[in-house]
Amino acid sequence: MIKLSEVDVNLLVVFDLLYQEQNTQRVALRLGITQPAVSHALKRLRNLLGDELFERTSQGLMPTPLATRLHPAIAQALAQLQETLNRPDDFNPATSKRIFNIAMTDIGEIVFLPRLLERLAREAPGISLSTVRSQHEDLKREMEEGRTDLAIGLIPQLGAGFYQQGLFVQRYVCLMRASHPLTVGEFDLDAFVTAQHAVVVAQGTGHGIVEEHLARARVTRPVRLELPHFAAVPYIVSSTDLVVTVTDKLAEVTRERFQLAMREHPLPFPEIPINLFWHRRFHQDAGNRWLRGLIFDMFAE
Numbered sequence: 001m002i003k004l005s006e007v008d009v010n011l012l013v014v015f016d017l018l019y020q021e022q023n024t025q026r027v028a029l030r031l032g033i034t035q036p037a038v039s040h041a042l043k044r045l046r047n048l049l050g051d052e053l054f055e056r057t058s059q060g061l062m063p064t065p066l067a068t069r070l071h072p073a074i075a076q077a078l079a080q081l082q083e084t085l086n087r088p089d090d091f092n093p094a095t096s097k098r099i100f101n102i103a104m105t106d107i108g109e110i111v112f113l114p115r116l117l118e119r120l121a122r123e124a125p126g127i128s129l130s131t132v133r134s135q136h137e138d139l140k141r142e143m144e145e146g147r148t149d150l151a152i153g154l155i156p157q158l159g160a161g162f163y164q165q166g167l168f169v170q171r172y173v174c175l176m177r178a179s180h181p182l183t184v185g186e187f188d189l190d191a192f193v194t195a196q197h198a199v200v201v202a203q204g205t206g207h208g209i210v211e212e213h214l215a216r217a218r219v220t221r222p223v224r225l226e227l228p229h230f231a232a233v234p235y236i237v238s239s240t241d242l243v244v245t246v247t248d249k250l251a252e253v254t255r256e257r258f259q260l261a262m263r264e265h266p267l268p269f270p271e272i273p274i275n276l277f278w279h280r281r282f283h284q285d286a287g288n289r290w291l292r293g294l295i296f297d298m299f300a301e
Contacts, residue, residue, distance in 0.1 A: 008044070009078075011045050011048070012078060014031070016074060016078055018053075018054055019054075019063055022054070022060035024038045042054065053066065053067045097126045097128075100130070101142075101147060101149050101150075102131055103133070103139055104151070104153060106202075106229045108152050112152065146279075149278070149288055152275070152277070154272050158277045161279060162279055163283060165296055166273060166275050168299065169272060169274065170273075171247070171248050172248070173245070173248050173251050173265050174192070175243070175245075175251045176241075178261045180261060182263065187264070189267065192265075193221045194221075195221065196240075196243065197225075198223075198227060198233065198237065198242040199244070200227050200244065201227070213267065213269055217267060233246060234257070235258070276295055
């Protein structure tokens, strides 16, 4: 029994062309090799299959009965292999029903999803999105395994094995209702520390930098509310006197709808780079390439 591991595919290519051309010189020209190389390949095929396969006649090399029986199946197999290896890009966003899983924070959902979903409705109506929250090693494993397609944010733990592309940098500002007394006049450190504050303690995100920076600067302020996420912040701040430190992107997309005011923060915070991440296993995946290209086109600054 002949095992596939014993078969050099190049020999089958030579066999197919010899069947078509019935001439070793013409086969050599088509393959860009020498005529002795074709003859050597034929010799290997004869040893492998235990048959002469082609006999010299006045009309050229003629196939033996075994070669005649084998050729249709071999030719079909080679054609299928050629098609597989040179398959067209079969991802079409206009018709695809694919579901993409994207790791992002609730700020990311507020900033990215409305515009992104609007664009998908026009250009890729069958595509669905699912956002996920994953912690450190869980996120790495999920992206390695393909369960999470992309990640967006400040995620320094995604290093080796991952590609990243910068989208923009965020800075921190103060957000309050539009009729808040602190919207007029100078908003300095004294005003900041005497205001009533809401604080977001978002575990597993890069936003812990706010409290760390304030602690290093030894700045304290009255905290009346702690929240585990940012999604509720615009609702709460719009109807209270609370001030909250948030990213400028969140402030920009919520202040008009919720009648909020954004003030420059009196403390200098480092800017936060927001990047798009994907695992190298899926670098050439057509759908992954399309979605990350769309996100970069829409949000990169």
